[in-house]
Amino acid sequence: MSQNLKIASWNINSVRARLDIVTRFLTEEAPDILCLQETKVMNDAFPGGIFRQMGYNHQVLHGQPMHHGVAIVSKIPIREDDRLDWQANGEARHVGVRLDNGVRLENVYVPAGGEVPDHTVNPKFGQKLAFVERMIEWSSKLDKPTILTGDFNIAPLECDVWSHKQLIDVVSHTEVECELLARLQASHNWVDIGRHFHPAPTRLYTWWSYRARDWAASDRGRRLDHMWISPELLDNAVSHRVAEPCRNWARPSDHAPLVTEFRF
Template sequence: MPQTLSIASWNINSVRARLEIVERFLIEESPDILCLQETKVVNDTFPAGLFRQRGYNHQVLHGQPMHHGVAILSKVPIREHDRLDWQANGEARHVGVRLDNGVRIENVYVPAGGDIPDRTLNPKFGQKLDFLERMIQWSTALDDKPTILTGDFNIAPMECDVWSHKQLLNVVSHTPIECEILARLQASNNWVDIGRKFFPAPERLYTWWSYRARDWSESDRGRRLDHMWMTPDVAEKAVSHRVIEPVRGWLRPSDHVPIVTEFAF
């Protein structure tokens, strides 16, 4: 019989500030593996005990004071295999692990890129583009091992991935140059966008809503910034994909919600 395995990805926007909803998510969804981005905590003060109480005894942390930070928490054995510096400045934005079945999970937090889509006027935007170029170099050189690439990509690539394509064309996360570079990343290793495999365009599929909205649900000005891609051999094993949208309405939420893919290996 195939073994089922569920993998979740969630930009938590400070794991210590969201402990209550993290625990609720673990109770209600209980994914086998949880990839977190923007944990905003050093490894020594990561709330590891909460996860152990829920059976996540395998933990690979890559933390940083106040900003960034990624982590992979798992009920099944995982082995760390890389921490790549695609930002080229030491920021904690990536961690990768291997499962016993040989599948690699690469958890990434792509920089947001600031507010102005011009690398001359806004160096943060240039850093984002350079980060993605380094990812393309990595992806192009990958061997043939089965791999899952997931996390907060901070880009909504398709017209239907945002509430208004026309109004967001010059807004960072949906500009043509960002969408083009993400398309090149996807093509560099024939990555399968599992969200759009299960919810083909133009179906609504948002994962992020701004804190600025008075009522995020009523205005529904969402974007699909969080993604789970995989090599075709892994995509064949995927049996479901969900965006856990109600989490956005929980107490003191992140502006992102979890995405969960289930596999039958």
């Protein structure tokens, strides 16, 4: 008997500040599982009751006040949660669970890396590179079918940004970051679901800066959010899209959600 499973991922940029659009998204899209990044809240202040009222009774939280924070809320059982410290400083940037079908689901928020792409003058950039290096070490040892999703804060392909030429030296699209993400992908032969269903050079942005007066008109987007799967799960993937209209809702996140459907 097959089971359809819809998994969404969204950097919400403060779950309490944007609870109205989160609940609207859950009402309209009804994913089985929602992975959130940048929740910006401690576990005891997470609005779990609202999610339970909507049927998301299974919740795994890794919170932090004011910054970072990740969470997974689900209508179906999720087990064996872990929180890996790829930042090596205790920041809440990862939470992972196991589904009853044996598949692992890993939710990650990679550091943005600051403004200057030089770790000698910008320690945050060095921390970002080290974070992904630790992910590569973890990824190379995986022995279970896994879904890896979240805000990777790297737009790897030339077509993943509005202007490759203008952003080649901008953090999130520098050569060193793109090469590092390619190494991460190769370490487990991850399938980039976004580009599987929307092959390059199809426009596929997930983030637009708040600085734009009209984000949709200027459309200076980047594909910073990703959904990757172990190669053995490719036959289970049904569809993938960016829920771009959410970027236009009241008090939006600067990211739009990813929505991927699977059939197991």
